[in-house]
Amino acid sequence: MTKFFDxxxxxRRGPWEMLATIIIAVGVFMLMQPFVIWAFTYSFIxxxxxxxxxxxxxxxxx
Amino acid sequence: xxxxxxxxxxxxxxxxxxxDRVAAxxxxxxxxxxxxxxxxxxxxxxxxxxIFLLLAINIxxxxxxxxxxxxxxxxxxxxxxxxxxxxxxxERILTDSDIWLNMQATAHFLIWTIILQVLIGFTLAWLIxxxxxxxxxxxxxxxxxMMLSPAVVGNFWKxxxxxxxxxxxxxxxxxxxxxxxSFEMLGQVNLAPWSIVIVDTWMWTPFVMLICLAGLRSIPxxxxxxxxxxxxxxxxxxxxxxxxxxxxxxxLAVLFRGIENFKMFDLVVQLTGGGPGSTxxxxxxxxxxxxxxxxxxxxxxAYAIILFxxxxxxxxxxxxxLNKVKER
Numbered sequence: 001m002t003k004f005f006d007x008x009x010x011x012r013r014g015p016w017e018m019l020a021t022i023i024i025a026v027g028v029f030m031l032m033q034p035f036v037i038w039a040f041t042y043s044f045i046x047x048x049x050x051x052x053x054x055x056x057x058x059x060x061x062x
Numbered sequence: 063x064x065x066x067x068x069x070x071x072x073x074x075x076x077x078x079x080x081x082d083r084v085a086a087x088x089x090x091x092x093x094x095x096x097x098x099x100x101x102x103x104x105x106x107x108x109x110x111x112x113i114f115l116l117l118a119i120n121i122x123x124x125x126x127x128x129x130x131x132x133x134x135x136x137x138x139x140x141x142x143x144x145x146x147x148x149x150x151x152x153e154r155i156l157t158d159s160d161i162w163l164n165m166q167a168t169a170h171f172l173i174w175t176i177i178l179q180v181l182i183g184f185t186l187a188w189l190i191x192x193x194x195x196x197x198x199x200x201x202x203x204x205x206x207x208m209m210l211s212p213a214v215v216g217n218f219w220k221x222x223x224x225x226x227x228x229x230x231x232x233x234x235x236x237x238x239x240x241x242x243x244s245f246e247m248l249g250q251v252n253l254a255p256w257s258i259v260i261v262d263t264w265m266w267t268p269f270v271m272l273i274c275l276a277g278l279r280s281i282p283x284x285x286x287x288x289x290x291x292x293x294x295x296x297x298x299x300x301x302x303x304x305x306x307x308x309x310x311x312x313x314l315a316v317l318f319r320g321i322e323n324f325k326m327f328d329l330v331v332q333l334t335g336g337g338p339g340s341t342x343x344x345x346x347x348x349x350x351x352x353x354x355x356x357x358x359x360x361x362x363x364a365y366a367i368i369l370f371x372x373x374x375x376x377x378x379x380x381x382x383x384l385n386k387v388k389e390r
Contacts, residue, residue, distance in 0.1 A: 017382065024375040031372060032169035040165065041156045044368050051375040 016057035023050030124370075131364035138357040151364035160340065161348065161365075168344045170255055171262070171330075172323050176316055178263045183270025184312065188304075190271070191278045201275075208268040216332025219261045223247040248334050254342050258330050262323065270315045277311030278304070310387045317380045324373055345369055 007015035027047030030039040099107075131151055135144035155161055190201055207215065222230040225243040235242035247257040281303065289299045327346040330336070336343035336351075349369070353362035 021379045021382065024379055028372055028376055032165050034166045037157075037159060037162055040162045044152065044156055044371065047375045048371050051371055051378060054375070054378050 011060055013057060013060040013062050016060055017054065020050050020054035020057055023047075023053065026050075127363045127366055130360050131367050133360045135360040135363075136357050137353075137359040144360065147360070151361045152368070154361065155365055155368060161345075163340065164343050164345050164348045167255060167340075167342060168324065171259060171326065171342075171344060172320065174256075174259045175262045175266070175323050176319055178259065179267045179270045179319055180312065180316060182263065183267045183315070184274050184308070186267065186271040187274035187278055190275060204271060205268045207265045210265070212265070212328040213332050215261065215265050216329050219257075219264075219333060220248070223257060225249075249338055251338055251341050254334055254338055258333055258342050261333060262326065262329060265329070266319060266322075270312075270319065273311050273315040273318075274308055277308035280311075281307045310384060313380070313384050313387060317377065317384070320380075321373055321377065324369070324376075 004015045004018070008019070024047055027043050027045075027050055030043035030046060033039055130144070132146060132148060133144040134147050134151075136142065186204060190197060190204070210218075219230075222228050223246075225231055225246045228242070230247065231242035231245065234240065234245075245253060247253050285303055285307075286299060289303060294302070325346045326344055327350065330342055330344055331347060334342040336347045340348075345365075346369075349362055349365050352358050352365060
C-alpha cells in the first residue's frame with residue numbers, strides 16, 4: 001500500500017493507471033447497477049474522468 | 063566448379079543485365095523526382111491516403127457527434143437552426159429511469175452471454191482439440207451458426223420459440239414435463255431476456271471456440287511431456303499449463319464479444335423488437351429509436367457519446383490487462 005501511494009506521489013505510471021482503472025470500473029458498475037438511480041446519474045462523469053485520466057497517465061514514466 | 067555454381071553465376075549476370083536495362087529505360091526526370099524525395103516523404107505518400115480516410119470516416123463524425131450532443135438538432139428539420147443547449151441532453155439521459163432500465167437489460171445480456179460463451183466455447187475447444195475420428199467435420203458443423211446472417215438467425219429462432227409448433231418449446235416440454243404451449247419465450251417478461259441470451263450464445267460460441275482452439279493448439283507438446291515426467295496429474299496440467307496459456311486468447315475473445323454485444327442490435331430487433339414492453343430493449347435499440355423514429359438527433363448524439371465513453375473505458379482496462387497477461 002505504501003508503495004502504491006509512493007508511486008502516486010512520484011507520478012509513476014503503474015499506480016496512476018491502477019487508480020484510473022478503478023475509477024472506470026466503478027463508473028461502468030454505476031451505469032449498469034440496478035440499485036440506486038443517483039449512481040446512474042453520476043456514472044458518466046465518473047467513467048469520463050477515469051478514461052481521460054487513463055489516457056494521460058499512460059504517458060507517465062514507468 | 064560444379065554446374066550449380068555455373069547456373070548461379072549465369073542467373074546473377076542476367077539479373078544484373080535486366081536491372082541495367084530497366085535503369086536505362088527509366089526517363090531521367092522520373093528518376094530525378096524519386097531521388098529527390100526523402101524516405102519520410104515517401105512514407106507519407108503511402109500512409110497519407112489511409113490517414114485521410116481514417117480522419118474522414120472515423121474522427122470527423124466523432125467530433126461532429128460531440129458537437130451535436132450539445133444542441134437540440136433534429137435531422138428531419140434540416141432548415142431549422144440548431145440551438146446550443148449545453149449539457150441538457152446529458153442531464154435528461156442520465157436522470158431518465160427508462161434508460162436506466164435499458165442499461166440494466168444490456169448488462170444482463172452482456173454478462174450472461176459472455177459467461178455462457180466462454181464456458182461452452184472453451185469446453186468445445188478443449189474437446190475438439192482431442193484427436194478423434196470426424197474431428198474436422200464436427201468443427202465445421204459447430205462453426206456453422208457463426209456464418210449465418212443475424213437476420214436469418216433471428217427469424218429462424220422465432221419459429222423455434224413458437225409455443226405451438228416450436229421445437230425449442232417441445233424439447234423443454236419433453237425434459238421438464240411441462241406443456242410446450244404453456245410458456246412463451248419471446249412473449250413473457252421473465253423469459254424474453256433469456257431468449258436473446260440463448261440465441262446469441264448459440265450463434266457466437268463457435269467464435270470463442272475457434273479463438274480458444276488457436277490458443278490450445280499453440281501450446282507445445284513438450285510442456286505437457288515435461289509435466290508428465292514430473293508426475294503432474296491431468297487436473298494440475300490443466301490448471302497450471304492449459305488455462306494460463308490460453309488465457310490471453312480467451313481475454314481477446316471476451317473483449318471482442320463484450321464490445322460486439324454492448325452494441326447488439328440486429329439479432330434482438332429481429333427476435334423481440336425490444337419487447338415485451340421494454341424488457342429486451344438494449345441501449346442500441348433505444349438509441350436507434352431516439353435517432354431515427356423520434357428524430358431527436360442531439361439527444362441521440364449525447365446518448366451515443368455516453369455509450370462510446372463506456373466502451374472506450376472498458377476497452378482501455380481490458381487492453382492493459384491483456385498486455386499484463388501476455389508479459390507473464
